[in-house]
Amino acid sequence: MTITAHFSNDPPRIRATRLSQFELxxxxxxxxxxxxxxxxxxLFVLAFAFTSWIGDFFKVTQVTMPDGxxxxxWIIPAGIPRLGEYLEKTIPTLRWDTLGADxxxxxxxxxxxxxxxxxxxxxxxxxxxxxxxGGFLLSFPASRNLAPNKWVLWLTRRYLEIxxxxxxxxxxxxxxxCFSVGPLAGVLAIGLHATxxxxxxxxxxxxxxxxRPLEGVKAAGGTWFDQIRYGAVPQVxxxxxxxxxxxxxxxxxxSSIIGYVGAGGLxxxxxxxxxxxxxxxxxxxxVIIFVTVMIIDYGSExxxxxxxxxxxxxx
Amino acid sequence: xxxxxDQIAEARARVPLAFQAPLPVRLRRYALWTFFVALFCWCLxxxxxxxxxxxxxxxxxxxxxxxxxxxxxxxxxxxxSEILNGLGETLAIAFLGTVLGAVIAFPLSxxxxxxxxxxxxxxxxxxxxYDVIRAFExxxxxxxxxxxxxxxxxAGILAIAVSxxxxxxxxxxxxxxNTSNKPVEGVKASGGSRLQQxxxxxxxxxxxxxxxxxxxxxxxxxxxxxxxxxxxAGGIGxxxxxxxxxxxxxxxxxIIFLIIAMVYVIDWLSGIVRQRLIGKTExxx
Numbered sequence: 314m315t316i317t318a319h320f321s322n323d324p325p326r327i328r329a330t331r332l333s334q335f336e337l338x339x340x341x342x343x344x345x346x347x348x349x350x351x352x353x354x355x356l357f358v359l360a361f362a363f364t365s366w367i368g369d370f371f372k373v374t375q376v377t378m379p380d381g382x383x384x385x386x387w388i389i390p391a392g393i394p395r396l397g398e399y400l401e402k403t404i405p406t407l408r409w410d411t412l413g414a415d416x417x418x419x420x421x422x423x424x425x426x427x428x429x430x431x432x433x434x435x436x437x438x439x440x441x442x443x444x445x446x447g448g449f450l451l452s453f454p455a456s457r458n459l460a461p462n463k464w465v466l467w468l469t470r471r472y473l474e475i476x477x478x479x480x481x482x483x484x485x486x487x488x489x490x491c492f493s494v495g496p497l498a499g500v501l502a503i504g505l506h507a508t509x510x511x512x513x514x515x516x517x518x519x520x521x522x523x524x525r526p527l528e529g530v531k532a533a534g535g536t537w538f539d540q541i542r543y544g545a546v547p548q549v550x551x552x553x554x555x556x557x558x559x560x561x562x563x564x565x566x567x568s569s570i571i572g573y574v575g576a577g578g579l580x581x582x583x584x585x586x587x588x589x590x591x592x593x594x595x596x597x598x599x600v601i602i603f604v605t606v607m608i609i610d611y612g613s614e615x616x617x618x619x620x621x622x623x624x625x626x627x628x
Numbered sequence: 629x630x631x632x633x634d635q636i637a638e639a640r641a642r643v644p645l646a647f648q649a650p651l652p653v654r655l656r657r658y659a660l661w662t663f664f665v666a667l668f669c670w671c672l673x674x675x676x677x678x679x680x681x682x683x684x685x686x687x688x689x690x691x692x693x694x695x696x697x698x699x700x701x702x703x704x705x706x707x708x709s710e711i712l713n714g715l716g717e718t719l720a721i722a723f724l725g726t727v728l729g730a731v732i733a734f735p736l737s738x739x740x741x742x743x744x745x746x747x748x749x750x751x752x753x754x755x756x757x758y759d760v761i762r763a764f765e766x767x768x769x770x771x772x773x774x775x776x777x778x779x780x781x782x783a784g785i786l787a788i789a790v791s792x793x794x795x796x797x798x799x800x801x802x803x804x805x806n807t808s809n810k811p812v813e814g815v816k817a818s819g820g821s822r823l824q825q826x827x828x829x830x831x832x833x834x835x836x837x838x839x840x841x842x843x844x845x846x847x848x849x850x851x852x853x854x855x856x857x858x859x860x861a862g863g864i865g866x867x868x869x870x871x872x873x874x875x876x877x878x879x880x881x882x883i884i885f886l887i888i889a890m891v892y893v894i895d896w897l898s899g900i901v902r903q904r905l906i907g908k909t910e911x912x913x
Contacts, residue, residue, distance in 0.1 A: 360723060361723075361724075361727070363720075364719065364720035364723045364724050365720070365724060367713070367716045367717055367719075367720045367781075368717060368720030368721055368724055368781040368782065368784075368785055368862070369780050369781050369782050369862075370720075370724055370782060370785065372777075372778075372780070372782055374778070388777055388778070388782065389777075389782075389786075392776040392777040392778075393776070395775070395776040395777075396772070396773070396775070396776035396777075399772065399775045399776055400772070435667075435671050435674070435675075436675075438667065438671065439668070439671045439675070442664075442668060474888075475888060478851065478887070478888045478891050479884055479887070479888070480851065480852070480854055480855045482767075482855045482858055482865075483854075483855065483858075483865075483868060483884065486858070486868075486869060486872045487689075487692060487872065487880075488685075488689075490688070490692065490872070490875075491685045491686075491688040491689040491692060492681065492682075492685035492688075493681075493685075495675070495676070496674075496675045497675050497676060497677060497681070497685075500671075500675060566765060569765070570765055570767050570768075573767070573858075573859070574858065574869075577675075583768070583771070587771065599768070602765075603763055606763055607763065
């Protein structure tokens with residue numbers, strides 16, 4: 314009714330042709346959309362079938378029925394009760410009247426854990442420092458508008474890509490062999506990965522700067538280094554600080570894991586707790602990491618907002 | 629004309645802050661830098677960064693790196709198919725983990741969006757829930773799932789799915805909040821129910837954003853899928869850590885190069901898909 318009302322002033326014949334043209338276009342559009350849907354669905358089902366075959370998604374397992382017989386069942390519903398049992402074991406018994414003693418029992422290794430937690434944060438700090446130094450220095454030759462020449466650009470970009478594509482844990486495996494077990498390997502592994510990630514982020518910031526200050530420095534006779542120092546750095550600094558804080562949060566998470574392969578920090582305690590089947594230790598460690606990560610995330614978020622806020626208020 | 633020292637002195641007297649920050653700011657800066665440098669030095673000492681140790685480590689790393697050239701090539705199909713299977717498992721973990729996470733997160737995301745769920749306390753509670761799920765480390769989740777579902781890629785799939793639920797729910801609900809209310813009012817004015825308002829008013833606006841979030845997270849899951857194998861949750865990581873543990877550095881480097889190549893190909897493909905489906909919209913992260 315609303316469509317015909319629009320055409321009410323036209324003679325009936327024109328109205329009919331316009332309407333039929335609209336109908337035709339609409340039908341064609343619908344057909345194209347449906348065709349796209351069919352192809353998309355087909356591709357998705359194909360990908361799903363292939364990946365679920367190779368990823369063992371429909372794995373079956375034997376479960377004991379209530380009457381004692383063994384039956385084959387899909388593993389996901391069958392595994393959930395097992396998961397529940399496992400998680401139940403990790404929950405410590407806390408009673409109200411003996412709360413203090415129960416907590417002391419739950420966190421019985423707290424002295425070692427606090428030491429390792431401190432080490433974890435220090436590993437993240439050192440890795441961030443190395444990542445910032447490496448990423449900052451390499452971000453200038455890696456950004457298209459600032460690189461001195463094409464080869465330097467290509468080489469630094471490939472280096473940064475390799476450094477960030479290989480995960481921290483793999484670097485840690487290699488460095489544990491080279492530098493022996495301990496936090497040194499972890500610092501170098503996370504630092505190398507952070508160099509790659511930060512170098513890319515920084516170079517993206519560098520590519521969005523205003524080039525006029527650099528031209529000014531050049532006109533006053535500045536070298537490439539002078540241009541970067543006085544033309545580019547003041548523009549990118551607030552963004553760089555914000556990205557650095559974000560990276561520190563990520564590094565804390567990474568360094569709490571990295572001990573699993575022997576590169577220092579709390580991760581090694583996870584491994585011991587798992588192999589000694591100390592279930593309540595696992596939940597205690599999890600609580601420690603969870604609280605630490607939450608506090609650090611919260612603090613750095615506040616700091617980042619303040620820095621961004623300062624930047625916006627600048628005239 | 630050049631600036632004389634008189635002029636500089638005059639400028640300094642007129643706008644002192646352009647030449648030097650006020651004293652409290654300078655003091656704070658010095659204190660911050662001293663703290664950082666002291667902490668750095670203490671770490672160097674505590675972590676035993678002795679030059680001898682670094683030098684020896686670098687020498688060993690040089691030996692390890694020398695296995696890169698010439699790159700190791702698998703000669704028999706049986707060996708190479710094992711590697712290919714590992715790469716395929718990693719892709720399967722990333723794909724199914726992303727899909728499962730998205731399927732579960734999509735309905736949850738509506739509960740966290742301001743324009744859908746008007747109950748403030750409920751919405752904020754749901755949002756805290758997303759944060760809690762996101763705080764679980766993928767590797768720790770994998771360790772837990774291995775206990776319940778056995779060694780293999782299934783544990784990896786579920787680990788990625790669970791950790792992605794929090795991320796997706798948060799990103800999706802932000803995308804839903806960023807939609808315009810006008811189409812919704814249009815549907816409402818022509819007599820649409822609440823469900824129809826969401827389906828025809830909101831969904832067309834958020835679908836491209838959701839698609840781009842999915843592709844972006846799939847890429848990042850391919851990267852994190854490579855390490856899950858180190859704890860036994862399937863994928864190429866298992867083969868890699870196995871080769872490193874056996875000091876077969878040649879093979880290990882070749883596997884690392886294959887991982888890098890796979891990540892490149894996936895990034896390139898998802899770039900194509902993104903352009904085809906979404907056009908050149910700004911990526912909402």
